Amino acid sequence: MDSKNTFRIGTGAGFSSDRLEPALDLLRHGQLQAMVFECVGERTLAFGHRDRRADPAQGYNPLLERRMRAVLPLARAAGTRIVTNMGVANPRAAALRTVEIAAELGLTGLKVAAVTGDEVSHLIGPDSHLMEPDCRLSETGREMLAANAYLGIDAILPAIEAGADVIITGRVADPSLFLAPIAHHFSWDLDDWPTLGAGTAVGHLLECAAQVTGGYFADPGHKEVPDLAHVGFPLAEVTAQGGATITKLAASGGLVSQRTVKEQLLYEVHDPAAYLTPDVSADFSRVTLADDGADRVRVDQAGGAARPDQLKVTVAFDGGLLAEAEISYAGPGAAQRAQMAGDIVAERMHDLHGSNGPTRIDLIGVSALHASAVDYPATAQDVRLRCALRASSRPEAELLLWEVESLLCCGPAAGGGYRGHITPSVMTYSTFVDRGDVKPDMELFTA
Amino acid sequence: MRVPLRQLAHARSGDKGNRSNLAIFVYDPTHYPVLREQLTAERLKEEFGGVLLGDIKRYELPNLHGLNFVMDRALEGGVNESLNLDGHGKSWSAMILALDVEIPDGE
Structure with missing residues (x-):
């Protein structure tokens, strides 16, 4: 060539x-x-x-x-x-x-x-x-x-x-x-x-x-x-x-x-x-x-x-901390139990801890990526609850992880597999x- | 006969800030008019208006037998702001292929 x-x-x-x-x-x-x-x-x-x-x-x-x-x-x-x-x-x-x-x-x-x-x-x-x-x-x-x-x-x-x-x-x-x-x-x-x-x-x-x-x-x-x-x-x-x-x-x-x-x-x-x-x-x-x-x-x-x-x-800005925590539910009624768990986390974060940061509750396996765009059946039997929060401080971020982890004993039946992590976040605009x-x-x- | 777009077409989506684009191409050029006539910006707004919050603009690509949709305010703030697991909106292409279109019987 x-x-x-x-x-x-x-x-x-x-x-x-x-x-x-x-x-x-x-x-x-x-x-x-x-x-x-x-x-x-x-x-x-x-x-x-x-x-x-x-x-x-x-x-x-x-x-x-x-x-x-x-x-x-x-x-x-x-x-x-x-x-x-x-x-x-x-x-x-x-x-x-x-x-x-x-x-x-x-x-x-x-x-x-x-x-x-x-x-x-x-x-x-x-x-x-x-x-x-x-x-x-x-x-x-x-x-x-x-x-x-x-x-x-x-x-x-x-x-x-x-x-x-x-x-x-x-x-x-x-x-x-x-x-x-x-x-x-x-x-x-x-x-x-x-x-x-x-x-x-x-x-x-x-x-x-x-x-x-x-x-x-x-x-x-x-x-x-x-x-x-x-x-x-x-x-x-x-x-x-x-x-x-x-x-x-x-x-x-x-x-x-x-x-x-x-x-x-x-x-x-x-x-x-x-x-x-x-x-x-x-x-x-x-x-x-x-x-x-x-x-x-x-x-x-x-x-x-x-x-x-x-x-x-x-242009990059300090985006605070991204807190994410997950827990799984399986078997009949999994989606309903996961939803109940998510509602509990949201209620406690707001009422008990006064957290007002942007929050998101996903049911992975039911509705996560396009939650409000599509009606999915709630018959899924292997569902992972994901809670996400853009927190303004580390204590606030840690509270979200704590609330999801505490579902292990205090939440709906048969939840397991808790994981949580906190990531520093940068936001960008043009x-x-x-x-x-x-x-x-x-x-x-x-x- | 109504068939899912996935039988006729392939697609890819991408992001820039809070704007998502989705390009879709028919496998068989004879289906290009079906795509052009039935997959309008208005239809996307109707189907997914709950998350595609802004204007939707459509570009036609007759050479490539495809369409390119540009969707404003579609990514909950964009990849560095959204709390969505798929902050890039990469999964949009697969979502769109679930829509169905009318084709002549026997095709």
Whole structure:
């Protein structure tokens, strides 16, 4: 394959806790020029801030060390550049740790870049308008922990131009992690909107890893996926015009079909004709798909228009403590006994303890995920009561656990299997800032 | 003849903040008009209005034989605020496939 006309890029992780061995298989056998580990979501960014708050040297992806130890030697052997947002809330600390690991592994000379500048809390104030819940920041009554702008390829390209082997970012738009090495390889102009839109479609298809290769797809009897236990991660063969073939290693499990590609193309997309990233307003509405051999789907005709003038910002707030406690009931009348137990907890939390925090009572196995949306029969005979509370203090959170545990002797008949836990919680809302006010930066470290 | 959507279509849902999106595609392109005519934003609101609290906007994808629904205020505040076990609303796609649609007899 002529590497001038095709760029081979694969996915090493599609979310913070993704598997490792499919990434290593791709590094060994995929002949990749770049691999992206996409590890930040609204949920995991919040966790990163929580961790950094507890320890200023933390706040990056908890699997970074484990991943880097396995990935760095293979990536160097294959000549594959690694791009990742595993820096989460602390890219510089992640890069420093990666350099240490590289040195320990004897990978002398490995260049690791930290891309920063996404932390923009200095641009956010009490009057900043939050999109949801559509109010001023000061009206939330909560303490702001951090604010991160979604950076684009212009933040990553300087690291590539400086020859970084590993590029570690914080909050970057997911497709931009892929688009940056592709655009650099083909020397795309940063205002060639249709081509950047096409590359963004490729990045979007790859960013959730197995979600385009048969993961998150199987539905026995309806959608069969071969060997899902060993589902492979995707790679794309991208052309200079931005069209691409999505595929996977033949020896891996899973499948790449027009169906898997369609589901992922629209995943987390709103207007398909205007998928906004910091780089482009991408247009997926006219995308064409074609089979191109076994587990190979050709994607063409994505386009794009000028990038937005503003960048989206995720603002994180102290969300108090999330308290969750569960107890199980089985046999005839299980749902009724679980409901009675839940009512008792709610009544005692409110009347006896004066707790007014947001509370939720679920009957797992009867009505949990869509409680008020659907009428379920109450004939279930294996029901788990789940009580959840957003508490403003640890004593309040502990009270919920105590109340559920005390059902063991004081509640309805035959309850068992109590478990409870308390998790520090970070809440996030979105706002926008002017692009010109955000100043991405890059620092290069050498092992 | 009424059949569950699960026989005709596959779907995936995703989240951004308190907004959920759900993309649904028919297996057989000849069923695309059935989907387009019967799975309207109004129908989703009617079936699940108790939790889909905001506006529902529908986009048509004739190339891909699918629809994309964007549902505001659908996730009880979103993944970092909701007390729902499925704060992402990942299970919406499976819920929608339980709805039934009318197709000509014999298909």
